[in-house]
Amino acid sequence: MITVLGSLNMDLVIHTPTIPKMGQTIIGNNFMLSPGGKGANQAVAATRLGGQVTMIGAVGQDIFGKNLLNKLEHDNINIENIIRVEKAATGVASITVNAEGDNFIILDPGANFLLTVSDIMKLEGIIAQSKVLLVQLETPLEVVRKALQIAKKAGIITILDPAPAPEQPLDDDLLRYVDIIKPNETECEIITGIKVQTIEDAKKAVYFFKEKHIKSIIITAGEKGVFYNDDDEVFYKPTKRVQAVDTTAAGDVFSGALAVSLSQGKSIEESISYCMAASLISVTRRGAQASIPYDDEVGQYLKENSSQS
Numbered sequence: 001m002i003t004v005l006g007s008l009n010m011d012l013v014i015h016t017p018t019i020p021k022m023g024q025t026i027i028g029n030n031f032m033l034s035p036g037g038k039g040a041n042q043a044v045a046a047t048r049l050g051g052q053v054t055m056i057g058a059v060g061q062d063i064f065g066k067n068l069l070n071k072l073e074h075d076n077i078n079i080e081n082i083i084r085v086e087k088a089a090t091g092v093a094s095i096t097v098n099a100e101g102d103n104f105i106i107l108d109p110g111a112n113f114l115l116t117v118s119d120i121m122k123l124e125g126i127i128a129q130s131k132v133l134l135v136q137l138e139t140p141l142e143v144v145r146k147a148l149q150i151a152k153k154a155g156i157i158t159i160l161d162p163a164p165a166p167e168q169p170l171d172d173d174l175l176r177y178v179d180i181i182k183p184n185e186t187e188c189e190i191i192t193g194i195k196v197q198t199i200e201d202a203k204k205a206v207y208f209f210k211e212k213h214i215k216s217i218i219i220t221a222g223e224k225g226v227f228y229n230d231d232d233e234v235f236y237k238p239t240k241r242v243q244a245v246d247t248t249a250a251g252d253v254f255s256g257a258l259a260v261s262l263s264q265g266k267s268i269e270e271s272i273s274y275c276m277a278a279s280l281i282s283v284t285r286r287g288a289q290a291s292i293p294y295d296d297e298v299g300q301y302l303k304e305n306s307s308q309s
Contacts, residue, residue: 002046002259003130005056005120005147006039007112007138008072008082009091010064011288013248016096019104028096035071036093036288037112038136038163041249044075045256046134049278050295051263054078054130056123056147057139058085058111065090065111071289081123085111091138101244101283107138107164115139120146128154131263134255136161141174148177157262161255165190175212180262182218182255202227203234216268220254222247226276230268237272240305242280249288250279257298277301 014028035044039057047053055077059065061084068090072079091110097103120127120143127133133151135144135158144160151158160178162170165187175181189195192208196219206229209217219227225238257278261271278298285291293301 001130002051002053002132002134002263003056003127004039004043004046004053004256004259005133005135005139005144006042007037007091007109007136008040008057008059008065008068009037009093009107009109009112009138010034010068011036011093011095011248013095013097013287015098017099019096019098019102030286032287034287034290035068036095036249037068037091038138038161038252040068040072041252041288041292042134042136042161042256042259043072043077044289045249045253045278045292046259047075047077048292048294049257049260049298051256051260054081054126056081056115056120056126058083058115058119060084060088060090060111061086062090064092081126083115083119085114088114095248097246097248101247103246103248105248109138112139115143117142117146119143120150124150127151128156130156132157132159132259134159134161134259136163136255137166138164145174145177148174152177159255159259159262161251162187162191163251172212175209175214178212178214180216180218180258181209181214182220182258184251185219185221185224188219196221196227199227199234199236202236206234218258218268218272220251226272228268228272235269237276239276240280242284244283246286246291247283249291250283252288253282253292254279256292273302274298277305
């Protein structure tokens with residue numbers, strides 16, 4: 001079982017030719033309400049890609065919260081441990097997507113930030129029974145820390161997707177419970193102070209994280225590819241070029257795929273290839289959860305591209 005601790009948001013998405021400048025009004029198109037939140041996106045990705053998933057999070061007692069839970073249940077995700085709070089609305093993300101598929105996001109976390117350490121302690125048994133715990137940073141840090149601590153004590157694999165990029169440095173007391181960290185290049189630079197553009201840059205970033213006792217480091221770099229380590233050796237894997245339509249959930253798809261791959265005992269190298277394929281499929285589609293592929297689609301993609309290489 002994979003446990004995902006994280007956010008649930010309703011995404012308000014609008015497409016525009018360009019991102020507006022300060023004070024500018026521009027005409028957009030294709031507005032849609034789309035279930036999102038990094039935690040929920042990763043939970044959906046993990047279950048569609050073959051994992052058995054339980055989610056821990058919080059929503060408000062409003063129509064957005066009800067809709068998000070219905071969507072997760074439709075994807076066969078266990079929602080019994082998602083709390084319905086009275087004191088805040090369900091989280092909302094306002095997302096603007098430009099013609100190149102890049103996005104600009106403003107987030108109101110709402111109920112996500114009412115999840116407490118006490119809530120997590122009550123779910124210790126659920127977390128400890130998992131094969132993998134996957135967390136991000138759209139819930140309170142003390143909640144993330146407690147969940148990682150429980151998982152580490154139980155000897156299960158812990159994955160941290162450090163998104164959104166933290167405003168303050170992540171403390172060592174949190175990082176020491178992390179087995180695998182998966183920042184994108186921006187998050188990596190904010191956390192480490194190292195701008196990763198080459199293998200040598202990646203080696204410095206990997207050393208930074210290994211000093212924090214993190215075993216595996218995966219740095220995603222968008223259309224440029226992925227840097228990752230296998231023990232002390234650092235590798236670069238370029239990505240295939242595709243026509244991106246919307247990159248909103250690409251990182252979440254990668255993280256969900258990673259949790260599934262590792263829960264199935266795949267190596268880091270095998271996992272990276274699978275994760276990249278799943279992400280590439282997602283950026284060719286609009287929406288967050290609507291863009292997430294299924295395992296058979298990823299398998300077919302890998303088969304076709306392997307035969308062409």
